[in-house]
Amino acid sequence: MQQVIPAISNHKKLKEFLESDLSMGILMNFQLAQLEVIVNKMKEARKKILIHSELIKGLSSDEYGAIYLIQNLQVDGIISSKPKVIETCKKRNIMGVYRFFIKDTISLEQSIEIAQRLRPDFIEILPGSCFELIPDLKQKLNCQIWMGGLINSEANIQQCFIHGANAITTSNTDYWQ
Numbered sequence: 001m002q003q004v005i006p007a008i009s010n011h012k013k014l015k016e017f018l019e020s021d022l023s024m025g026i027l028m029n030f031q032l033a034q035l036e037v038i039v040n041k042m043k044e045a046r047k048k049i050l051i052h053s054e055l056i057k058g059l060s061s062d063e064y065g066a067i068y069l070i071q072n073l074q075v076d077g078i079i080s081s082k083p084k085v086i087e088t089c090k091k092r093n094i095m096g097v098y099r100f101f102i103k104d105t106i107s108l109e110q111s112i113e114i115a116q117r118l119r120p121d122f123i124e125i126l127p128g129s130c131f132e133l134i135p136d137l138k139q140k141l142n143c144q145i146w147m148g149g150l151i152n153s154e155a156n157i158q159q160c161f162i163h164g165a166n167a168i169t170t171s172n173t174d175y176w177q
Helices: 011-018 032-044 063-071 083-091 105-118 128-141 154-162
Strands: 004-008 024-027 048-052 077-080 095-101 122-126 144-148 167-170
Touching: 004 011, 011 032, 024 032, 032 048, 048 095, 063 077, 063 083, 077 083, 083 095, 083 105, 095 105, 105 128, 122 128, 128 144, 128 154, 154 167
Parallel strands: 004 024, 004 167, 024 048, 048 077, 077 095, 095 122, 122 144, 144 167
Antiparallel strands: none
């Protein structure tokens, strides 16, 4: 699997991604009305398409929005912090990436509890500076771990991988290669 997954939030970054050798990217911050054209461009370029469902303007970020993305746009996966969306992805056999934010011990424990119940194949943890938690999380959750958010240096990226991250997500094009 690709170790650096671009988070694409505008047309300039989309163009850079389409011209790259990277095979998978995350779409976010686009309008729902733009998605069909963008998804088709990505498919033509033989790229895998993940959609961050909570960061698409005009899309309901619930299981019905997920069904739209899966049935109508035939995306490869969805990133969401909503358990119902991840359950929908699992039922429809597409990649569901459960995303959670580590703000404090309580949010960490609650997120672990939800993830243990969901049993997703992938989890995206934010912020990326929480890399020291990866070994414990991998043991408790038995899934691939992606780190994202506030990834601001090569050293930060390396620490994520040293601690066991399977991939990092970033919107910073400097780290896409």
